């Protein structure tokens with residue numbers, strides 16, 4: 001039997017502000033008292049796994065141990081069919097660390113440009129299909145764990161469009177839509193995204209009576 005969350009404190013084990021916003025919104029209806037890894041001053045663990053599941057578990061375990069509270073982590077990424085599934089688990093790494101106005105950050109435009117450059121090398125007829133994956137892992141300080149996986153399929157579209165969302169949202173057009181994720185309101189993205197897909201599974205198991 002998978003252990004279930006009570007409605008007490010839950011650490012959101014991410015250092016990505018965009019994800020934190022989405023996870024908080026997705027959890028809002030369930031009365032969970034969320035606290036972020038950043039607020040608790042938890043270190044960012046090195047993501048040494050080679051799969052989304054390994055990295056999500058590694059981040060959740062590190063936060064649960066450090067905080068003595070259950071922790072929810074998200075490992076996600078964009079996989080491009082014509083690139084053999086890259087960048088995949090390495091999606092964040094493709095955006096090298098940069099300094100913006102004195103703050104450390106990542107250069108998402110450079111990373112999206114890298115994908116576009118590789119697609120262009122394959123010619124104008126290249127297959128632009130791609131998908132976002134999201135693995136959510138919950139770890140409890142006592143060692144219990146639960147994992148939920150989600151996915152959304154779409155097209156890698158160029159040039160980038162829109163200002164909402166985060167990361168690769170300006171280049172991802174979900175199947176059945178013409179707008180990029182960055183042009184779709186958060187409530188709508190929360191109904192169709194890879195994170196929403198994984199959340200549906202989490203909610204079904206964790207918050208059913």
Ligand SMILES: O=P(O)(O)OP(=O)(O)OP(=O)(O)OC[C@H]1O[C@@H](n2cnc3c(O)ncnc32)[C@H](O)[C@@H]1O
Nearest residue numbers: 014015016074075076077078091092166167168169
């Ligand atoms: O590990 P944490 O601290 O959670 O934050 P991170 O940004 O490093 O996150 P990941 O290691 O899971 O890397 C996944 C990257 O994939 C991208 N990504 C994931 N979900 C996305 C979404 O909904 N929209 C756009 N980009 C997304 C985004 O650029 C992330 O940085």
Ligand SMILES: [Mg+2]
Nearest residue numbers: 016047075092
């Ligand atoms: Mg990361």
